[in-house]
Amino acid sequence: MASEREQAIFEAAIKLGALYHQWVGTPVSPSTASTLESAIQESVSLQPFVSDIRVSLDRSQMTENIFGYSELKGTMFTVEIITRVGGSCCHARLQRKGDYPLMEIVSCYEES
């Protein structure tokens, strides 16, 4: 059986994979990025075992197409998420590394 620590890792990764493919492609611009960040955070917070989530979208990548807006790309995301299962927490991250939107485990810890 998986430990609580492993389940916390599993849950964190589900949320990162899910939000990425839910939101990529959404029209966005620097003027709408803030509402979009809130919508993503609130949406992910509804899901089970999410203890904290911070979403930041890189405005500098929001270059205008011929109609003056961008689409949300994977590399625009910086997401920090903390999941908790029992007393075990997992802090994971989605962040651009070069041209790749990398998801990784930052740390795992026990909380009393």
Place this chain on the structure above:
Amino acid sequence: MASEREQAIFEAAIKLGALYHQWVGTPVSPSTASTLESAIQESVSLQPFVSDIRVSLDRSQMTENIFGYSELKGTMFTVEIITRVGGSCCHARLQRKGDYPLMEIVSCYEES
């Protein structure tokens, strides 16, 4: 060639089809629906030829799963959109009809 009226119709329908498949599946609850409505409206407003857009998500369909939230379904949407190409406007709608999320042209008109 397509007339301005026909192009306004074309543009309205693109936006309805697009937002539907962009946002369906998003975790949502009555407490987050308002931010989600704003995010959808702002996102669609960025796209070309959109003159007005109103999004309303039916809270009564947001029944809780075992973890206490819902996912956005097509039948939850009521969307009124107005597109304008030149002097021609198209008012179109996405709204539940029975169990089907129906998209339809409401009216077309000229604006001076």
Place this chain on the structure above:
Amino acid sequence: MASEREQAIFEAAIKLGALYHQWVGTPVSPSTASTLESAIQESVSLQPFVSDIRVSLDRSQMTENIFGYSELKGTMFTVEIITRVGGSCCHARLQRKGDYPLMEIVSCYEES
């Protein structure tokens, strides 16, 4: 009321907007592009008023990330769709124009 010709235009645009936002972000490579094209075509063909649909994904844009694959981008699509409402047909297209994935009406015609 909208004419059959206008309804055919409306239906074609719904499908283009819908497929774009349904499929953008999907992992893809030259070796999987063919199955993905079939899946998109079959999926769109299920929708009402679709008379014909051809999807072609530009392999030359499928440059490998550090893990050896791409994600489906809007500019990779060439889609030709024909919708029919009553005796009226609309031929519409999604195709890259410069850096923008442009959707446009190609022609409308009557079919007996």
Place this chain on the structure above:
Amino acid sequence: MASEREQAIFEAAIKLGALYHQWVGTPVSPSTASTLESAIQESVSLQPFVSDIRVSLDRSQMTENIFGYSELKGTMFTVEIITRVGGSCCHARLQRKGDYPLMEIVSCYEES
């Protein structure tokens, strides 16, 4: 630092969360389900650390709407995935449990 076993768990969960939100909402019927299963499998197989993936879509839930098709729902999925990081493997699953599309770790093991 996360162990290889933990990283295998993390990678399996990313893929389950990702595919769910990528594909939910796609028009589908019993006649197109097979191509869609292949497309999902091929797409996920491109992603890093995926050793095996099987996708089965429940035809019995594909009830026809007024236009004769369904949309892919989370509860239609049965997905078995095996990821491998170094010598550590994770077998995870997405499968309906009552009305909820549950993702869970099935087992973890070492492979020489």
